[in-house]
Amino acid sequence: MALLTAPPTPPTPPAVVMPRLSSILRHAVPRVLEAMVMPVATFYAGMIVAGIPGGLAAAVAWVYGGAAWRLWRRTEVPGSVLLAAVMITVRVVLAVVFDDPKWFFLIPTMGVFCASATFLCTVGTRRPMAQRVAADLVPLPEHVERHPLMRRFFVRQSLVWGCAQLVNGAFTLWMLLHETLSTFLLVRTAGVAVLLGGTALASILDFRRTLGALQFRA
Template sequence: MTVLLPPQAAPVTLPRLGALLRHATPRVLEGMVLPVAVFYAGLVLFGLYGALAVAVTWVYGGIAWRLAKGAPVPGTVLLAAGTVTVRAVLAGATGSPVLFFLQPCLGVFCVSMGFLFTAPLRRPLIQRVVTDLLPLPEHLLEHPRMRRFFVWQSVLWGGVQFLNASLSLWLLLSQSVQTYLVVRTSLVAVLLGGTGLVSVLSLRHCLRRLGR
């Protein structure tokens, strides 16, 4: 789908849904599914401290693999490595796996507030996320229809992430670690996957209307 722009500007083309899914799936597996699976396997086989060691080894092993291939290491991966190290040290020092998972829950709460509080601003947080994934020309971002789209997306993602954090925190404090890992991973995959699909379809609809 192509949006018509002024003659001096190149058309903005949104990749097909299948291409977006192929692009996102490895990142979802690496960032969400496999770390939980690795931690859970370590917990079953080696107990809490073994699971913490396996989780840290997994993250730093991913960095070493990228360096060995000569591939750049994203800043987000380095940040995740530092974060998981601190979480593992705190959980290991206290003997409580709850501390290992508490920080991500609180982080999701902060993200949800960021989406909601920046919704009425000229450049809401969700706009920065979208333009990182799909660069859009400035004059298109200023269009009233696009601004309404970003307000709607800010409210949508703010509400979804608040629900995600609330349910995750409840599971963490009321269920076993095993139940938390299985249920939360499945819940987040369905919740964020469905919301992501709604966002992509909404963006396609918005760009199509602008291209008329």
């Protein structure tokens, strides 16, 4: 009679380790500077030297130069750089079509709408935009990134940030068309800071909750 043997034990899934805040910051800060801070800084530097056309040229050179450098090295272009490239492209197209100083303020608003569309249109794709941006900012193990809980997190965050940027663009456009420039600069800056700051805080809390659920299931 054949001896009864116990069924093989299924492999234990790798443990989910919460990244340290210092590690997240070291990884995220250079990407935030490259894709969000430096395009604005180069724009204003170029505008001081050569006016609005010079500012646009400087910002385009920075963003597309970074993307071209990665393509030349055959490395992946981060999602944050892709978003910056989309927004810069919209600004340049509108600046060429409309020869009016007011488009200096409207161009970034159109870029915000474009960023919103980028998040929302990738919700149903294999890799939502929130997942690409998260990979730039917070390095995660491949088995964690592909987990169904994380997949739902990335879809949820693409919706959240798409809607937040849509509200940002609509609010900015309404203020620009209905208020004086001084009121626009003051109220819009404060309002957008509250909106995007609150959205970022909610995203961080959702991220920690999702990782906590993964650790519980591991």
